[in-house]
Structure formats: C-alpha cells, structure tokens
Amino acid sequence: MIPAQFDYLRPATLEEACQALAADDEAKVLAGGQSLLPLLRLRLAYPTTLVDIGRLPGLTGVHDRGDHVFIGALATHDEVLRSPVVRAGCPLVALAAATVADPAVRHRGTFGGSLAHADPAGDLPAVVLALDGVLVARSAEGEREIAAADFFADYLETTLEAGEILVGVKIPKLAGEWGFHYEKFRRTVQAWAIVGVAVAVRRSNGSIQEARIGLSNMGTTPLRARAAESALQGVELGEAVRQACEEASADTAPPADLHAQPDYRRHLARVLTHRAVRTAAGTP
C-alpha cells in the first residue's frame, strides 16, 4: 500500500481522541482499517491525520445489558458472530456478521467501523436499522445516543459530528417469538452484496404479527422496507406473504453499477425479501 502522507496519532484515552478529531476536520478515525485502508491505498481519501483508536480501552467486547445487547465499537466481526450474547439476544446480527467479506477481514474489521463507514452495501447497517439499534457516540461534550434511523445520512455519511467517536451500539432484545434471516445476494463469496435483506419476523398462529426489514445496497443509505413491513402485518403464511413482499422495493433508489442495474436490484429485493421472510418465519 502506497498511501499519501498522513500523520498518525494513537491517543491514550477516548477524550484525547475526541480532541484530536475536533481539532482537525480532515482527520479520520482508524479502527480495524478494513474500509479506510483500501481508500488510502487507492488514494481516494487524503486524511491529514489518522487517529488510531484500535487500542483504546473500554470500546471492546459484547455485553448483555438486560433489555439490550451492547456491542462495543471495536468488537471485531468475528467476535460478534461467535458471541453467545449476540446469538441469544440479537441473532440477526450474528447471521449478517458471518457473511462479511472473508475471515481475514472479519478478524480485523470492527462492528463500529462498518457502521461509521456507512457504506449502504455493507451488511451491518441494514441489520442495525432493522433492529432499531441505537448508536452511542462520545465527544468532549459527553455522550449522545442516535437512533439508527437518524444515523445514516447519505452515501458514506453519518450524522456523527466532528469530534464525535462511535463507542458502541445498543441492540434492543426483541420480546416474543421472533425468527431471523439475512439473505445476501453476491456473485462471489467475498464480493459485496448486490442486494442484502435483513429480516426479523414475529409469528404466531400461522401468521406474521410483525416484520422488520432492512435493505442493503438499495439506496444511498441502508433502508427499511416500511411498505412491505406494513403489508406483512397479520398476513397468513403462504401466497399472501409473497404478495406482501412485492412491496419490498417501494421507495428504494438502488444504484446502477457493474454488477446490477436498478430494475434488477428492485426485482431481487422483492424475491430475496420473500425468501428471507419465509426462512425467518420457519417456512422454508
């Protein structure tokens, strides 16, 4: 890797890291580096300073906090997908984390990093959005909680302020009988999702009571398929589910790129949502 010149800081405390970021608009946070380093390598990013938070204490680990799971920003994907706390409290996160890139990336890449990077093609933003996660950010002014729905602003943009660092994510535990599935459509195992669909459904008496659907790579941010969620409410399992999932592409603005045109992505969103809902509802 031959990046352009940058300064490198490794602050000892979170406070120092926040100050370093607040002092320099062009500074970037370095955690696992799995998104940032490729940008540096390609000279698509020219940060003046990298603020390495990789060894800061207190940002790691996965914690059971009663009504929610708290995932530290520096928890690696591998740690997350293997965590009994995640598997019990928010299994959809583990299912999606297991599909991120390849084992090498999953051992280095961090949960917080992939959210703060805010790539709509990433797997975890749509999951956190579907689960109504709450992102916790710290700055010199203190701590702030941001609902996932308010976090993803645009392509690779979040509502984090200068000087704010993501420290973790609260994933609420869902009460009742929920099923989960992450359906990722990609050409090779290591490739980005052409479309990804994260689904949680609550099912009882042969029908779907409630559905949460997050879409990857169907717009400039991760999206909730609200129309499909509404259409699925109270629907009996069977053909009606397929019809309800036809709404999955409503209000999306998928990109056109080498791997797919928007019409194909919309089609995939519908088909994959149906498959994900069926799997999550336990009707393969």
Added chain:
Amino acid sequence: MTEVGTARRRKEDARLLTGRTQWTDNMQLPGMAYVAFLRSPMAHARITRVDVSAARGLPGVIAAYAGADFAEEQGSLPCAWPVSEDIVIPDHPPMAVSEVRYVGEAVACVVATDRYKAADALDAIEVDYEPLPPVLDMNDALTEGSPKVHEAGNQAFTWRLTQGDVDAALRDAPVLIDRTYIQQRLIPTAMEPRAVMATSDGESFTLWSATQIPHVLRLMLALTTGIPEHKLRVIAPDVGGGFGSKLQVTAEEVLCLLLTRKTGRPVKWTESRSEGNLTVHHGRDQIQHVTLAAEADGRIRGLRVELLADMGAYLMLVTPGVPILGAFMFNGIYKMDAYDFNCTGVFTTKMPTDAYRGAGRPEATYAIERVMDELAAELNLDPIEVRRRNWIRHEEFPYTTVAGLTYDSGNYEAATDKALSLFGYDKLRAEQGDRRDRGDPVQLGIGVSTYTEMCGLAPSRVLGSLSYGAGGWEHGSVRMLPTGKVEVVTGSSPHGQGHETAWSQIVADALGVPFDDVSVIHGDTAISHKGMDTYGSRSLVVGGVAVLAACEKVKEKARKIAAHVLECAPDDVEFSEGTFRVRGTDSGKTIQELSLATFAAHDLPDGVEARLDADATVDPDNFSFPHGTHLCAVEVDTETGMTKIRSYVAVDDVGKVVNPLIVEGQVHGGIAQGVGQALYEEAVYDAEGNLLTSTMADYLVPSAADLPAFVTDRTETPATSNPLGVKGVGEAGTIASTPAVVNAIVDALRPRGVHDVQMPCTPERIWRALS
C-alpha cells in the same frame, strides 16, 4: 518403483509458500531508488505539454522524466509475431511521447529514495492533453470514417486459413447453425504483481523481473535498447504466476533499464494491483461469427469462422499470434472436409491484448463446443451423441485435421465414457427432467466439453512457417558433482509449475540417483545460458525432454568411464538403478563413484574429458495434443439468475504423467480460471475508454469458496512426439471448462427459449435472458 508417476510433494513449495525466497520485490540493492509511473487518464489524446520540473524539486526525488526524455533511446516495444504480409506494426514507445492510446499508458515517471515519495511526486507533474476520440468497439473501428487509433488505420492485419470448399458445404446444408459469440476481455490476475529491478556498473546491466521469459526478454531488450546482448543479464527469480501475462517485453522493463543508466542507481518498480489491472496485457476479446453446416444425421460438412480480434492500442510480443493459434483449433476433435477461417486484427484505444492461459485455443474450443451443443439441440440429439458421430475415432490416429495439424494420439471414446460414468450422467439427466416437469424454480443444466488443444509449443519449422519470430526448441544441462549429486539447469522458466520437482523425478529415474540429490536451477541468463522459457504448456514436453536427453548423454559418458574402470568394453556395460555393471557379473560402479573418479581424473580413458555433464537442445517434430471430456452440472435459480456449479467431472488425457499431484493442481487451477471466464470475469471499459474494473472488488475472480470439489481422473494415451510420452497440462483445464459451464447454463434454460447467454454469465444477464 520409479520416480516418474509418483505423486511427490513439490520441493519448491516450502520456500514459495513461506515467502522465504527471492521474489523480485523482496530484494534490496545498496542505494536503491524507486520508480513510479504517471499514467494517462485519457484513452486517446495528443500530449501537448509535460512539465516534470515541480516534481524534480520535491524532497527525496532523484529524477523525473517525461517521454521526450527517452525519445532517443527507448526504441519501440517489440512484436515478434508479424502474422501476415499486410500487418501494420505501429511504433510503440515504452513511454508515450506525443500521443496516448489507452488509459494507463505511461507518460512520465519519478525516481525517488522511497516508493512513497515517488508516488507523491507524481501529483506534481503537469500534463496537458488534447483529447482525441476513443475507439472502443471493433465493428465501429472498421467502418469508414471511424476515428483512427493509428495513422495507418484500425485494421492490424487479416489472416486466412482455408481447406476444402466451404461454400459448397454450406450451400443447401440440411442443418446450418449460425452464431456469434463474444469472448470478453479478461485480466490475467497473477498472484504476484509485476516487479522489475535493474542495476548497472555503467557498462553491464542486470535486470530482475517477475517474468516468464528471461531468455527471450534478454534478447528483446538488447534489440530494443541497443544494450549489447553480452552486457545484459536477465534474472527471473521465483515468480508468482503469470498465465501468459508475464510472457511479455514490457514498457516498465525497458524504462527501468534506461532509468538505472540515467540515474546511476539501482532502481525498482513494483506495480499495485490496480496499476496491474490497467497495464498488464489483457486476454481474449474476440467476436466470433461461426457457421456450421451439418447433415441431417448430425455429421459436420464444414465450418466457417469470421473472427474479429481486439489487439488493443499496440501489437505487443505475440498479440497478433493469439487468434492465429486458435485458427487451428476451431475444428476441435471433429472430422470435417471444409473449413474456412478469416481473422481481422483490430486496433482500439484499450490496453493491448496478448497471451492469456490457453491463448487462442480456449476461444476456439468455446466456439466449437458451444456450436456442437446448438447442433444437438437443433437435431434433438443428446450432445454426447452428436459429438460421437463426429469425433476422430481412436483407431484413426494419427489423424490430419481439416486445419492441417496431425493429431498423433488420443482416445476420445475412453475419456468420455469414463467421464460419463463418474458424473452419473443418466441420473442427472433424469433429475433435470423431473425439475422441468414440476416447474422447479431451480433448473438443472448439464454441460459437456470434449476438447483438445495444441500445445508444447515446439516445432521450430512450423513456428517459422507461421512467421513466429523464434524457434520452439528447449535446452537442458545436467552435471554430476564430485559427490554424486546432480545439478540441472533448465531453459524453461518456472513461475509456479513445479519444474524443480518434476525435473528431479525425471533425472532420478534416468541416472538412478535419489530424488533429493537433484537440484534444478533456472531463470538466470548468466547461469542458464540458453532457453525459450515457459508458455504454451511447453515446459515438460520440450524442456523436460531436453533434460532427459542431457541425462542420456551423461549416461553414455559414464558408460565409457565405467568400462575403462571395470576393464571391459563399453558394450559389455549395463546400467541399472544407478550402477554400471559388467554384463552378467556383480562387478560394478555406481554413478556417484564414477562422478568422483571423473572429478579426480586420475584414471580416465584416453580422449575422455574430465567431466560428467552434458547439454541437450531438443526440438520435437510436432505439437502435443492433450484432450479430455469435462462434464458440468449447474443449478440455475430462474427467479434470481444465480448459478451454482453442482458437480464437475474432468477426465483429461495428458499422456504420461510425471507427477500426478502437479497434474491435479494444474487441472484444478485451470478449471477455476475457465469458470472465471464463464461466470465472473470481465474487463469493462466505459464509453470514454476508462477501465471500470481496476480493483478486485469490481473484477471478480472465483476463490475456492465459490467452486465445488472437482472430480478429476485421467486416461493415458502417450504422445508419440517425445520419449516421455507427455503432452502438457498447463492450459487444458482452462480450455475445457469455460464451454462446459456455459453449455450447462444454456442447457438448463433451453426449454425457456434461451439459446445463449453472453459471458460472463452473471445473474443479471441470466435474469434478463429469462425476462
């Protein structure tokens, strides 16, 4: 037990896998400087100004140059295969001086004390371009009024091969299959990027390069730069793959030589992956118009091929020869009386194309194997059956094909029968029927490819008749050391093939020495003084055979010395398992004892030199023709277009096998690379001529996780053109697998009215074909 035929683990692997070896980029020389190239962002433009002065003033920058600074000394990159009388070989300056013709062409460079400073300084170079229209489509390029890539026009050459009366064969043919196939542009993607290091003492030059062709490179660099051949040493240290992409004389190699001369310092350049995607020569990129005429029973009457081959912006080392190699293979394994092949080479404003694993033969094999399936569908015949009705039967060998090659040996029936049985063909056909009947959204397709290929690029006379610039011989040297160990110097230059292991096995058997007592040296023109290098599955077939021939000479020398020591006539000496014995007695000397005796030279026969070594240069009188039958079952999800290879069987006939493990490796990797073309890979340029697939996030190559476990087996009909009976295996898998996969996909979708899917068969393309 003989060594040849044993599945030895490769003796070179430990150092290659751990990296404790001399990859070019690992090496350091005192005072090393680093080179970075500024590359054209325009597909086609006149260069009106280049100003490197600001870069020259930056810290750590030793020198910065524009193309004009090299104009007097850089020469023109060579094309060694002027295939026709009408060929146009445009001037190809290693660094563009007045005009750029593809995105990525070097326009300036920086030499700095480290590679970061070199890369940073590129930003300080100013270049003014006056845009010219890009030329991106081959058909458009040939129309009158098209913008021109070169002043002489966009047609590089025309080339024809014709036999029999194709017009008559096509006229009133009961069945006529007329198809156009597109061989997409591919990027070779070797694991090790290109790397070059050069140094000079002011008079002599040494160049290290991650190249397949140190010997050819030395000659070509001498001719290009004017550095006398005897003052230029080229070293290919361990090289991490090539697939043809390092069968080249590159701009960067020439420029590094010139830069070490200009700066008086050793220089090194290592490309990034993205730089490589832009500027490593690309492969394939042909439009094939194929017309096949057949009788009502499926027997082929004749074949016509109209081929457009994209040369890219310039003709590089063997650019125009690639489609010509294919010309001899469009008829495949089939008998026919009439064949007409017409090829036009076309210039476009893209990276030049050149050899890529298979070079011409995968393209041809794809076309004929796809068309055979179309013929079967037209006649409602099983695709295996239509092949049986046309292929050369085993008792008909040697067989001279309509394209003029003489296939020496083969048994297509045996390979096919074995493959069908391993595959469970009938059962899979039954499952296919079931899925069709019940309208399963996941349909099953079965694809077959009964391929052959010409390889072991040898006969110098034939290559000469095709206007190829070099011969096809190979050289080997074998020397016994005083302790009885053996050093082998080979002229072919490995970059992953396992020469050290396979050659050791051949020598161990020939001289009766232990496998571990043989070491193989390669890749340095100062040590391996003669060679034609590695490409076209030629190493074993020509280079391995040369080593064997050298062993035979060593043995004959040793026999004379043994006879003298044993006090008998040479004819009374017999050789077995490393020991020379007087016939019918126990009295004998081992070859190791004779090595020491020869070294001491105290008691040698009169007129015998004190050396137990020999050289051999061999030039087989024919190509070799591996063949085989590959069968592939693909599941196609008709709702999404996603494909999944469910099972894959490859039965290859590569003649005698020296090391089954190496053969397996070549077959596995070859299949994977062919699957890459069928399903994943494509170099895409946009309407302005920018390469969109410059990273591996966009240029997808399959990994083991995307592929099924291949079932491989072999049949063995020895080649008759060499004493080992070997045929070569480097490209067979790639040649065979692409059509097998696409045939399977089309087979799955044929009831839905789909007769073709353009490669790579992406889910989106399949979905659109069904929509």
